Amino acid sequence: MFHPTLFRNPVVRKLLMAFSGLLLAGFIVAHLLGNLTVFLGPNGINAYAHHLKQLGPLLWVFRGGLLAAAGIHVSFGLLLTLENRRARPMAYYRNKPQRSTLAGRTMIYSGLCLAAFAGFHLLHFTLRLLGPEITPWLDALQRPDVFSMLVIHFRLAGFVLVYILGMGALYFHLSHGLGSMLQTFGLNNARTLPWFGLLSSLIAALLAAGFAAIPALIFFGFITVQGGAA
Amino acid sequence: MNLTLHVWRQRSADEPGRMERYLAEDIEPEMSFLEMLDVVNEGLIAQGLEPIAFDHDCREGICGTCSQVINGEAHGPLANSTVCQLHMRQFRDGDEIYIEPWRARAFPVLKDLVVDRSALDRLIQANGYVSVSTGGVPDAHAVPIPKINAETAMDAAECIGCGACVAACPNSSAMLFVAAKVGHLASLPQGRVEAAHRVCAMTEAMQREGFGGCGNHYECEAACPKGISVKFIAQLNREYLKALPGKILGK
Amino acid sequence: MILDGKCPAGPLADKWDKHRQEMKLINPANKRKFKILVVGTGLAGASAAATLAELGYRVEAFCYQDSPRRAHSIAAQGGINAAKNYRNDGDSILRLFQDTIKGGDFRAREANVYRLAQVSNAIIDQCVAQGVPFARDYAGYLENRSFGGAQVSRTFFARGQTGQQLLLGAYQALSRQVAAGTVRVFPRREMLDLVLVDGQARGIVVRDLVSGEIRCHAGDAVILATGGYAPVFNLSTNALGCSVTAAFRAYRRGALFANPCFTQIHPTCIPVTGDYQSKLTLMSESLRNDGRIWVPKNRLDERHPNDIPEGERDYFLERKYPSFGNLAPRDIASRAIKEVCDAGYGVGPGKLGVYLDFADALARLGEPVIRDRYGNLFDMYHHITDEDAYRQPMRIYPAPHYTMGGLWVDYNLQSNLPGLFVLGEANFSDHGANRLGASALMQGLADGYFIIPYTIADYLARITPGQVDTNHGAFDQARQEVEAQLNRLLAIGGRRTAADFHRELGQIMWHNVGMARSATGLQEALEQIPVLREEFWQNVRVPGSGRELNQQLEKAWRVADFLEFAEVLTRDALHREESCGGHFRVEHQTTDGEARRDDANFSHVAAWEYRGTGQAPELHREPLTFENTHLAVRSYK
């Protein structure tokens, strides 16, 4: 059914990057919306975590999809980068980029940072192997006490720094990635071209800022264990 | 004015090359860049040295033969122009100028600044045409074509095939070149018939020839002497998406 | 010898149809057995190679550029004529025929020109089917513009890049055949000799411009579509690689060279700025629709043109040709410009230029209208001169542009050497002494798409395919001769570059054999050219070796051929004791300075046969008869 050359086609590969990128970005948006419940205090985010758990097998379907998307995105991202480098075996002595952005030219690095960050993030909050232990783990309503974990861990400068840097990478990656994705899907025309680039940076900034706000506000004491959002 | 040139010298495809330094003296601002190189070459010949080999022919910006990266920009600092249209008044006395060939795996250097661009011909051979033979075609007025489509087709068809898009692309991708042909023909009823096959065949050929993939960096548009828009790359992607179901189902 | 153009008998309008019926065909299975070598991939060569391959012949195509798409046809701006009469303005095949004959000042063959007009319409259909994006109106139909020498609008165009789009159409058709395996293209190959076996053209010797290797190719027929020889004047609107080499080498092997003195000088080009100049850029003729040409009345006037008052300007074209004014035909306008500059009234560097002023048009129509009409030309002018033609007049000067002369061919486009066919600008066939705008593209494609496929079959049907291969002694001999000449060039080790000799030859040709030719000037040139050629062979310096990419060696060979060919051209100009079209002999003019044609003595094609380097070539005549047009005197007063 699949033509053997299909996956060698540069447009197909690019479409796979864009589609998996879109799924990942969709997850990021959902994740952010979920995370923002932290501003409602323990009753917000702990309830959210509880509901997620209750999804049971559905949650695993989601995770599986996400993992597949991430797998495709990372493997093709690496493959494309290597191939594209091979296409220019010798660099220019002088090179003066005109239109490309630093973000665009460093997608593989921002991407790898994101991968590293995701690993760290999983070890940290999903597997809870890093940072001070939270006891008891369940709150009074027998929900995971995510709120306390956040508020305690994000008083620690090291964690905050890792998360802020991670979000910097996210901003970088998406500021090129989102606009690029629209072009890959063929949604651009002469009129939209300049705007999509701008829109892409804007959305990337909003997403990254949304996430980064949580560790930042906690660190600077705007959210505390006692009062929830101050 | 007097200038210092740093020029890529390479004897042949299989020998390594290096940058070499030359002085270009008494250059007039009215000279074209290639005329400046002619003068430098006459000087080299007089000194018994090998002149610098560079590709050129029409010297009026239409044949697409000239091909040099000047101070890190394909076709040099002037927008929407080729090297042969660049004049020395763009430079100042005492400037240092770096001159390099197009660099891409698909464009091996033959000598100095001369590269082999036959890969671009092979992209066109991958159905970058309408499969019509001579004779037996309908009257030119048989099919009216909306002016706007004819103009779009012409916007893309203006490509001179110089390869600056490849030279400027961080990935050495020929996506703009391919997109220009796909966009030109897909905008006209005569080209629509084979549009699906064309977009698949040309993009596959691009991979075969060792060009990189498009990273949507848009350096190609900035370097293109004809200012061909990257909107044609979006159009190519749309054409590909349209062709995809047929491709998956085996046509 | 009196040459026979082999035009079919019968009424003009039926000749081609009748001839097509009478010519032999080759059955499809047999076509595969024939191999045809096509040298040149411009409009003529690419269209021929593609069409012949579609028919089933095996084709090998050659060009000196790195891709067939870069042939100099790519540079044609204005458009292509056809007798479609889409405008309902009275055009017809007959009218296109008459305009072309008259435009050529009655020095072309009627039958050929009529056939050209006949197939012109099919060209437009073919190009549209290939996807050539011609300009269209809002209803979606093709637009036309008018061009010099015609009272109807019959010129089809694709912005200012008609030649490019037509060539890309032909190149894509060629690419389709390459993909199908019926054509092999050999780019970066320069033909340096023609190989004859028993008097028939059977192959070529080419130099691989990358490796320097000399190779022979054999075929059942050879087609030359190698373009014009305008760079014999050094500076011209042609590409730097354009040369007479292929045609000249065929001439040396016995092909006749017809009317070499018929050259066209285009009036509106950007003037020369210095000795380093390598090329002259054409500005479309259309500029003369709105620009007024003038020079200061005082030759010492050094003021900025905008400061010279109206009364102190000489609008010399309007003065001399009140009814046509600035729109006088190319040859007439060019000559008038040369005259005022020779008299010392020129402007700009070296006083070789006249003003082309848009101030009146700008005042009358406003800048937006002018920008819309000529914006790209004004930009091009600005690119090159750094002057803003919206604010001050342009400077223009005539430049060699096109060559009507070429290898002699009969009605079948076959030269006097059997098996050697010549198409496009390389032959002499259709434009007489002067070519009308937008007719060269038409001729190239007519030859390649619609004429050669029929006429070559008639030749091939009479021979046995594959009779000779490159093992034949004639190939070895030709290859050795080529290698010997290359080695000779490399061995001289003199002090001057080939480009330097080319510049000097250009000076001789431009001053003595340019726009206004006199017997004394021509004689002078005939003395100077051999001297220069002598010096060339003593004193040229070609660095590097023959076994590598060596652009100096390429140039030296081309210049060597120009140095011989220039003499043939000059002799032809001396022989033609009349003024017609692009050929103006000062001895033959009316009292008010207009060309005087001599139909009684010169209504013939002058075809020259090679007799050895430095020897006078032998003249053969093909009489021209005009049965369907009235021999009239051109007047543009």
Ligand SMILES: Cc1cc2nc3c(=O)[nH]c(=O)nc-3n(C[C@H](O)[C@H](O)[C@H](O)COP(=O)(O)OP(=O)(O)OC[C@H]3O[C@@H](n4cnc5c(N)ncnc54)[C@H](O)[C@@H]3O)c2cc1C
């Ligand atoms: C600036 C400019 C503008 C013009 N504008 C118009 C216009 O608007 N309308 C119009 O009708 N005409 C115009 N003309 C004239 C017209 O473009 C040419 O006459 C025509 O295109 C010639 O086509 P061709 O196929 O005969 O030759 P070319 O296109 O010149 O092709 C010659 C081919 O021969 C090859 N070749 C030559 N020598 C050798 C060799 N020794 N070995 C191997 N290959 C060789 C070259 O590589 C090339 O492929 C213009 C010309 C110029 C210069």
Ligand code: HEM
């Ligand atoms: C949060 C996770 C991520 C999101 C939301 C995301 C999103 C995107 C998007 C939308 C694109 C644009 C696709 C296109 O141009 O059409 C993209 C491109 C890319 N991504 Fe990611 N990405 C993520 C993680 C990663 C990771 C972990 C890597 C590591 C390998 C990576 C590597 C790349 C690369 C190399 C590209 C550019 C591909 C190219 O242009 O050829 N991404 N990403």
Ligand code: FES
């Ligand atoms: S030499 Fe023809 S485009 Fe520059």
